[in-house]
Amino acid sequence: MSRGYFITFEGLDGSGKTTQLRRLAAWLEAEGHTVVTLRQPGGTALGDRVRSILLDSRSEATLGPIAPLAEMALMFADRAQAIHEIILPALDAGTIVLCDRYTDSSEAYQGAGRELGSERILAMHRSVCDNLQPDLTLLLLPSLESSLYRARRRNQRATQQKGTDENRFEREGDTFYRRIYTAYEAIAARDPHRVATIRDDASIEQIGERIREIVASRLPAQAARA
Numbered sequence: 001m002s003r004g005y006f007i008t009f010e011g012l013d014g015s016g017k018t019t020q021l022r023r024l025a026a027w028l029e030a031e032g033h034t035v036v037t038l039r040q041p042g043g044t045a046l047g048d049r050v051r052s053i054l055l056d057s058r059s060e061a062t063l064g065p066i067a068p069l070a071e072m073a074l075m076f077a078d079r080a081q082a083i084h085e086i087i088l089p090a091l092d093a094g095t096i097v098l099c100d101r102y103t104d105s106s107e108a109y110q111g112a113g114r115e116l117g118s119e120r121i122l123a124m125h126r127s128v129c130d131n132l133q134p135d136l137t138l139l140l141l142p143s144l145e146s147s148l149y150r151a152r153r154r155n156q157r158a159t160q161q162k163g164t165d166e167n168r169f170e171r172e173g174d175t176f177y178r179r180i181y182t183a184y185e186a187i188a189a190r191d192p193h194r195v196a197t198i199r200d201d202a203s204i205e206q207i208g209e210r211i212r213e214i215v216a217s218r219l220p221a222q223a224a225r226a
């Protein structure tokens with residue numbers, strides 16, 4: 001089977017991973033690779049609907065509080081659709097897939113943040129995602145304090161500009177985020193071959209450089225070039 005290369009980006013809100021994903025995609029394309037990018041939740045028509053339910057803090061005004069297990073199941077419904085519609089077809093075509101968040105986010109946010117436990121998330125991943133694992137996960141883990149500061153500033157700006165408060169999660173308190181941070185550290189320790197952790201608070205350019213080095217050293221020679 002011709003197979004591409006599956007890279008996920010992980011980290012707290014405000015860790016800078018979305019910026020780095022875009023930069024990596026541009027670099028890979030300039031190097032002649034074919035790249036597909038997506039984010040979770042979202043990325044498919046179904047996923048975009050699920051995203052607006054999950055992230056819009058106004059959802060709770062109409063739907064009532066979302067139960068943690070319902071939140072987990074919706075994250076996985078979104079993921080199953082993205083795997084079926086985008087990720088597997090792209091990998092089968094030999095493409096590099098860059099995904100902004102994946103199951104590690106569910107383990108960190110629902111498993112640890114909402115305290116559902118890792119085992120439940122991993123079982124769900126086995127059954128709903130056929131245990132499809134990324135080849136490489138880039139975990140951006142600058143200090144908790146700087147991530148929280150950036151995430152809250154961004155959310156405030158979005159609220160002022162658009163009148164929407166997209167992210168229910170960013171209203172959570174520091175203890176919620178501390179649990180997530182610790183869970184990411186545990187995932188990286190459990191799976192050091194898959195997960196490359198970038199801890200420094202370096203500049204966007206320096207972190208981008210580190211990411212390019214890691215990816216260049218790991219990318220199989222046969223990864224598709226356009």
Ligand code: TYD
Pocket residue numbers: 012013014015018039040041055075100101102103105106107109110166167169170
């Ligand atoms: P998003 O606006 O994409 O934030 P970021 O740019 O920080 O990734 O929002 C995604 C939010 O959804 C983020 O707060 C993490 C949360 N999330 C989960 O709780 N579980 C999951 O499985 C996924 C994919 C995301």
